[in-house]
Amino acid sequence: MKTKKIGFIGGGNMAHSLISGLIASGHPAQQIWVADSDQEKLSSLASSMHVNTSATNDDLIAQVEVVVLAVKPQSIAAVIRASKASFNKANILLVSIAAGINQQSLSKWLGADKAIVRCMPNTPALVQTGASGLHANQNVTEEQHDLAENIMRSVGIAVWVENEFELDAVTAVSGSGPAYFFLLMEAMEKAALELGLSQHTAQLLIEQTALGAARIALESSESPGELRKRVTSPGGTTEEAIKTFEQGGFTALVKKALQAANDRSISLSKELGAE
Template sequence: MKKIAFIGAGNMNGAIISGLVQGGFAPKNIMVSNPSAPKREALQSTHGILQTSCNIEAAKFADVIVLGVKPHFIAEVCQQLNENLDLTGKCFISVAAGCTIKQIEQALNQPCTVIRTMPNTPSQLGCGVTGIYANALINDEEKAFTTALMESVGIIKWLDSEQQIDHIIAVSGSGPAYFFLFMEAMEKQAKAYGFNEQDSRELVQQTALGAAKMVVENKISISKLRENVCSKGGTTQAAISAFSEGGLEQLVTHAMDTALNRAKEMAQKA
């Protein structure tokens, strides 16, 4: 069985570790490295994995190295590993936004399989979406392993080009915040109607959960689901008309394009 090193003990790496262990992956084959002790020790205590403060020790231990540090630290970490280890045969998986495969390859300065992934925050609950793209060195075994790794926290989509990573960011990576903002607005108005804070939240969150489950559990289109709620001349149709008149669709398009452009800018600056 392959051994995995997680560089960084943040929420995303923690979520993947949790998903792996719950799925039956042996904790003895997982090591996490992190400069501060509390996070890595918490992961060790919870999941029984190995831990270290040394990135080099973790990378030496592993066949697969998951880069889970902030994007502006990726190059520094990769250069550190390149200067101290023979990386032959090792596979690198990045979960950092805004850092391209070419930038990682240049920092590693050794021929390695480099896989770029873009998971979103619901991955922390096992309900994530991850877009994946790899360089030309990936083999079938590495592809299958990466698929299993990221499916431990949700669904995955292998992409035809690295450019599509930015598209995934605009749709699913940033997407949860779009829904949170809409839910915030609904919660605020529920309070204005006189519902208390707890009831307002529960009304909104259960409505959102129910709507999402209806999309998941029905094969009909989302537009048809919407139409099914809208009785002609009824309350829902009145609300939907107000959204349309306010330019909701155009605003969503503009917001997602803005996220996409920002993703491209981040990649250029990294």
């Protein structure tokens, strides 16, 4: 892994996070290349992380064994088409972290023989606690499979799905998931203010409680349902709150929300896909 040359087309926040994670996990900075149209971003990455920068995407592709596409989904087609000749000359792995761009579209733009791994990371990757879903096409070798996984594991956990359509569910669960928790935290904060707490106190209590609950869930072998029961004493305050959530249709609403996100992920693939 440490001898592999990895290139990032796009030097935005997610690329910055992945590069930081790779370097923190021991990958040499001199084995990493970045290309971006924003010269300030390139200068910043070069000075802060000591990575290589490329003036063009074609120059980058010629240098590396793995290309991470880290540009906006709307730009993917144009980026690939502009450098298709370079991609055709190179026997490389393409890792796409662009939401809504499926492998059928990527293969159409690149060529059916190209090794492609499609990833769905989420924003906690920016603080090295991400959750990413991955799917590889049939051209990906075992070594390339491990390479893609190691790249994404540098910023959190990485799980493989057997079928590409499962990435729509990954998008609904973990890709969009941080916003669901922020929404709950936002609602709790508003309620806490009405109960008389100061904003600072409410925010601190809610954030630490969210962190603690997540850590217990990660470190426990029990299901979330069992953990919930453990802190829900009969006749107590927690039971009253849980009853209120359930009476308001909480579980059904969550199911409906995730289905909506899943459906939107599917429609985005059609909107942004190959023409």
